[in-house]
Amino acid sequence: MTKAIEIENLEFSYATSDGGRVLALTNIDLSIESGEFVSILGPSGCGKSTLLYLMGGFISYENGRILSHGNQVTGPGPDRGIVFQQFALFPWRTVLRNVTYGLEKQGVAKAARIERAMRLIKEVGLSGFENSYPSQLSGGMRQRAAIARTLAVDPDILLMDEPFGALDAQTRGVMQEQLLRIWDATGKTIVFVTHDVREAVYLSQRVVMMSKRPGTIKEIVQTNFDKANDVEADEQFNRAVSYVSSQVRSEYASMEAS
Structure with missing residues (x-):
C-alpha cells in the first residue's frame, strides 16, 4: 500500500x-x-x-x-487540505458559502455543492448556523466551519x-x-x-x-x-503523557543550557 x-x-x-x-x-x-x-x-x-x-x-x-x-x-x-490555528474564514461569506467555496472553484454544480456542504455542516454540529457570518459565531463554531470547508473538497x-x-x-x-x-x-x-x-x-x-x-x-x-474509555483513568494513557512530557521538558532544558 x-x-x-x-x-x-x-x-x-x-x-x-x-x-x-x-x-x-x-x-x-x-x-x-x-x-x-x-x-x-x-x-x-x-x-x-x-x-x-x-x-x-x-x-x-x-x-x-x-x-x-x-x-x-x-x-x-x-x-492535502490544511486547517490553520486562526479561523481562516471569509468574513463576508456565510458559513454555507464558506464551506462551498472550494467546491465553487472546482466547478461543482450548485445543487451538488450545497448538498455536500449542508451534510458537512451537520456533521460538524453547525446545523441552523449555515446562514450565519463568522463574526456571529464563537471560536469553536468558526473552527468547525473551517474544518467543514476543508473536508468539502474531500x-x-x-x-x-x-x-x-x-x-x-x-x-x-x-x-x-x-x-x-x-x-x-x-x-x-x-x-x-x-x-x-x-x-x-x-x-x-x-x-x-x-x-x-x-x-x-x-x-x-x-x-x-x-x-x-475514560482516558483520564487509563493507566496506559497517563504513562504516555508522563513520558512524552518528560521528553519535551528535556528539550526545553537543553535549549536553556545552550
Missing part, C-alpha cells in the same frame, strides 16, 4: 535579513500510513509547523524529498496546525472528540501539530517528538489505547 506521506532526508533552512541562513529542519525521515492519525510535538521554534507547511507544499525545500501517495510534493494539491490528508490552540479548555475538549468522530467516519489521514502533550497523546496513534532547532525527529511514541 502507498504511504499517505513519505519524507526522506529532508532539510530546510531560511534566509535571514543579514543575508545568512538558519537551519530549521535536518535529517527528517517520516512515513505516515493512509488513514493514520499522527501528531507532531516539540518545543517552540523546533519547526513543527514548518514541517506541516512543507508537507502541504506551501514552502519549497532544498534537500530531501516529500511524497504524497507516491507523488513528489512540489506545491499545494487537492489531496482531501485524502488533513494537515492541522494547532487548530484548537486559541479555544478555551471546555470547547477544546468538545472539538477533540468531534475530530475523532470525523476521523473515524471518513478514514482521512490526519497530521496534527500541537504544543499540548495531553492533546497529542489523546488524539493520535503516534506522536512524533521533535528536538530543539534545528528540528529533527527525536522519537516516535506509539499511543494506541481505547479512546472510548
Whole structure:
C-alpha cells in the first residue's frame, strides 16, 4: 500500500535579513500510513509547523524529498487540505458559502455543492448556523466551519496546525472528540501539530517528538489505547503523557543550557 506521506532526508533552512541562513529542519525521515492519525510535538521554534507547511507544499525545500501517495510534493494539491490555528474564514461569506467555496472553484454544480456542504455542516454540529457570518459565531463554531470547508473538497490528508490552540479548555475538549468522530467516519489521514502533550497523546496513534532547532525527529511514541474509555483513568494513557512530557521538558532544558 502507498504511504499517505513519505519524507526522506529532508532539510530546510531560511534566509535571514543579514543575508545568512538558519537551519530549521535536518535529517527528517517520516512515513505516515493512509488513514493514520499522527501528531507532531516539540518545543517552540523546533519547526513543527514548518514541517506541516512543507508537507502541504506551501514552502519549497532544498534537500530531501516529500511524497504524497507516491507523488513528489512540489506545491499545494487537492489531496492535502490544511486547517490553520486562526479561523481562516471569509468574513463576508456565510458559513454555507464558506464551506462551498472550494467546491465553487472546482466547478461543482450548485445543487451538488450545497448538498455536500449542508451534510458537512451537520456533521460538524453547525446545523441552523449555515446562514450565519463568522463574526456571529464563537471560536469553536468558526473552527468547525473551517474544518467543514476543508473536508468539502474531500482531501485524502488533513494537515492541522494547532487548530484548537486559541479555544478555551471546555470547547477544546468538545472539538477533540468531534475530530475523532470525523476521523473515524471518513478514514482521512490526519497530521496534527500541537504544543499540548495531553492533546497529542489523546488524539493520535503516534506522536512524533521533535528536538530543539534545528528540528529533527527525536522519537516516535506509539499511543494506541481505547479512546472510548475514560482516558483520564487509563493507566496506559497517563504513562504516555508522563513520558512524552518528560521528553519535551528535556528539550526545553537543553535549549536553556545552550
